[in-house]
Amino acid sequence: MDAARWTQIQTLFDAALDRPPEKRETFLKEACGDDPDLLDEVRSLLAADANAHPLLDSLALDAIALPDDLLPTGILPADGERVGPYRIVEPLGQGGMGAVFLAERADGGFDQQVALKLIRGGMASERIVRRFESERQILARLQHPNIARLLDGGLSGDGPPYFAMEDVDGVPLDRYCDRHDGPVEERIRLVRDACTAVQYAHRRLIVHRDLKPSNLLVTTGSEPDPDAAQVKLLDFGIAKMLSGEEPGGDPGNEALTRTGRAVMTPAYAAPEQVQHEPVTTAADVYALGVVLYELLAGRRPFDLTDRSPAEIERIVSTETPDPPSAVAPPDRRRVLRGDLDTICLKALRKEPERRYASAGQLAEDLQRFLDGRPVTARPDTAGYRIGKFLQRNRASVAAAVAVVCLIVGLVGFYTAQLAEERDRARLEAATATQVSDFLQDLFAVADPGRSGGADLSARTVLDQGAARIEHDLAGQPRVQARMMQVMGDVYQ
Numbered sequence: 001m002d003a004a005r006w007t008q009i010q011t012l013f014d015a016a017l018d019r020p021p022e023k024r025e026t027f028l029k030e031a032c033g034d035d036p037d038l039l040d041e042v043r044s045l046l047a048a049d050a051n052a053h054p055l056l057d058s059l060a061l062d063a064i065a066l067p068d069d070l071l072p073t074g075i076l077p078a079d080g081e082r083v084g085p086y087r088i089v090e091p092l093g094q095g096g097m098g099a100v101f102l103a104e105r106a107d108g109g110f111d112q113q114v115a116l117k118l119i120r121g122g123m124a125s126e127r128i129v130r131r132f133e134s135e136r137q138i139l140a141r142l143q144h145p146n147i148a149r150l151l152d153g154g155l156s157g158d159g160p161p162y163f164a165m166e167d168v169d170g171v172p173l174d175r176y177c178d179r180h181d182g183p184v185e186e187r188i189r190l191v192r193d194a195c196t197a198v199q200y201a202h203r204r205l206i207v208h209r210d211l212k213p214s215n216l217l218v219t220t221g222s223e224p225d226p227d228a229a230q231v232k233l234l235d236f237g238i239a240k241m242l243s244g245e246e247p248g249g250d251p252g253n254e255a256l257t258r259t260g261r262a263v264m265t266p267a268y269a270a271p272e273q274v275q276h277e278p279v280t281t282a283a284d285v286y287a288l289g290v291v292l293y294e295l296l297a298g299r300r301p302f303d304l305t306d307r308s309p310a311e312i313e314r315i316v317s318t319e320t321p322d323p324p325s326a327v328a329p330p331d332r333r334r335v336l337r338g339d340l341d342t343i344c345l346k347a348l349r350k351e352p353e354r355r356y357a358s359a360g361q362l363a364e365d366l367q368r369f370l371d372g373r374p375v376t377a378r379p380d381t382a383g384y385r386i387g388k389f390l391q392r393n394r395a396s397v398a399a400a401v402a403v404v405c406l407i408v409g410l411v412g413f414y415t416a417q418l419a420e421e422r423d424r425a426r427l428e429a430a431t432a433t434q435v436s437d438f439l440q441d442l443f444a445v446a447d448p449g450r451s452g453g454a455d456l457s458a459r460t461v462l463d464q465g466a467a468r469i470e471h472d473l474a475g476q477p478r479v480q481a482r483m484m485q486v487m488g489d490v491y492q
Contacts, residue, residue, distance in 0.1 A: 009038065013045045021276060082106060083162055084154050086116055102167060114151055118162035136163045138236045141204050146197035148217075148234040168232045170217030176229070177295055184335050187295040188366050190218065190231050195288055195363035197233040202281045202359060207240045208233070209279060211287035212268045213294070240279065266312050267304050271350050274313040282352035285359055289347025292366075296336055297324035301348060321348060339375050346377045427478070434479045435486060438465075438472075462490055 012031055016024045024046065032039040081088050087106035091099060092115060103116040139150035153163035171179070173194070177187050194216050201208060208215075215235045220228055264273045270286035273279055294300050301321035304312050324344050325336035343365050349355045356362040356377075365375045466487055473480035 009041045009045065012038070012042045016042060016046060083116060083118060085152070086114065086164060088116070089113070103164065112151070113167050114164035115148075115167045116162060116164050135236050138206055139163065139165065141206065142201060142236075144197055144200045146193050146231050146233055147200065148232050165234070166232075168217050168219060168234060170219040170232055172214045173216040173218055173231065173291065174213035174294060176218040176220075184296060184332055184340075185370060186229070188292075188340075188370060190216075190229065191288065191292045191295060192363045192366040192370075193231040194233060194291070195359045195366065197231065198284050198288060199358060199360040199363065201233075201236075202284070206236070207279060207281055208236060208284050208287075209240055209273075210235065210265055210268075211284055211291065212265050213291060216291070266309075266316075267300055267302075269316065270352070271317045272352060274309075274316050280352060281358065282355050285347055285355050285362060286349075286352075288359060288362060289344055289355070292347065293321070293324055293344045296332065296340060296344065297328040298332075299327060317350065321345070339369050339378065342377045343369065343375060431479050431482055434476065435482050438468075438479070438483055439486070462487060 012028065015031070016028055019027055028039055028042055032042070083101075083103065085105060085107040086103040089102040089104055091101050093100050099118065101116045101118075103114050105112040105114075136150065136153050139148075140153070143149065148168050149166040151164045151166060170176075173190060176182070177190070182190075194211075198208060198211065211233075215233065217232045217234065219230050219232060266274065268287040268290045270279075270283040273283055290301060302315050302319065304315065307315065323336075323341040325333045325341050328336050343362070347355055347362055356365070361376070365377055368375045465483075469480055469483050469487065473483060
């Protein structure tokens with residue numbers, strides 16, 4: 001392929017992108033005429049534009065390996081070469097449009113290593129330069145601990161723009177979790193941090209539009225300590241400014257963000273993206289839901305491998321994913337069942353308005369789950385709140401239950417003791433009353449009116465009383481025993 005042929009392909013590619021998707025095929029067939037090879041080349045670029053792009057270069061051109069004869073000597077800087085105030089150390093990655101290098105500050109001001117991104121010489125078409133400048137403009141707005149920082153930008157010696165980003169030494173989010181077999185709680189914390197970074201971008205009217213694990217790097221410092229792991233969001237190459245602002249105020253830059261462009265990675269794209277409808281912050285919420293689902297369940301909500309664009313649109317737009325707990329590894333299913341299922345499926349709603357209203361709300365619900373508090377995605381019933389309270393305060397509730405049981409036991413014990421004492425006192429009182437009544441009746445026989453005028457001795461009275469004890473109190477052994485004791489003392 002010579003330079004003229006490539007220019008022809010690029011021209012048709014740009015022209016096709018300027019047309020609605022349903023009109024591109026007709027346009028290309030007419031433009032390519034009887035040159036099927038040319039038609040196939042442009043189709044391949046369009047297909048690449050609709051699929052995932054390399055980590056730091058998000059244009060379809062980056063997916064095309066250009067022939068060497070199209071790249072004149074010196075088109076990319078060599079190791080040790082200067083680009084602005086930076087010296088190239090080594091390449092980190094490259095594509096058809098540009099390349100990313102590890103570079104270091106070389107102007108003597110201070111020591112600093114950066115990831116330097118620049119457009120490949122000879123490829124700086126107006127469209128590519130506009131998108132490159134748009135990415136640089138977007139990055140300049142973002143200063144957040146979980147977003148790779150823009151450090152510098154300018155023009156290299158031969159004119160094309162460049163920018164220097166924070167050099168992120170990390171691994172993609174999914175690979176990090178798999179490599180360390182991270183527990184569910186750690187995976188949730190990392191996604192929560194990604195949500196806060198996305199929310200920060202949204203507040204500055206920036207939609208990322210290509211959130212996926214490869215754009216969420218995890219840095220761990222010198223040791224793989226889960227507590228030191230930090231998410232870094234990068235690659236705003238296809239991000240969109242909701243305010244409509246573009247570098248230089250060029251209205252032609254609308255082509256970079258309008259809905260006719262398939263700027264997305266299908267596996268993480270929201271229904272409105274695959275249907276080429278207006279994209280809002282809700283699309284990023286959906287993508288975060290896919291990332292969360294994938295980290296928890298070990299697979300994505302839908303298998304889109306080798307699917308045609310029409311099949312992808314149908315699946316993403318109409319099919320309902322299984323709850324993560326239904327497809328996750330067995331050891332995770334119990335913890336996913338319930339709140340996490342609900343959180344994931346709410347983020348993946350087909351209708352944007354039924355998802356979380358913001359990435360911040362998704363982050364808040366993930367934090368609520370980690371704290372054991374009720375999540376907003378579930379109905380706020382009394383039973384659910386009580387269950388979450390008990391789950392959140394297991395130790396305290398167990399201690400309180402133990403104390404209550406102890407108190408109840410003690411109260412029961414002493415109540416029984418008091419009841420026993422009360423019954424004993426009542427019995428004693430009744431016995432004393434009966435003894436008193438018996439003695440009163442016993443000595444009443446000494447009354448001359450009852451004894452027929454005969455004088456009865458005390459012993460006679462006692463003898464009569466002893467006989468009556470055996471007879472009159474035969475059914476009252478307690479009173480009978482007390483009376484026998486009293487009679488014995490009197491006899492004594």
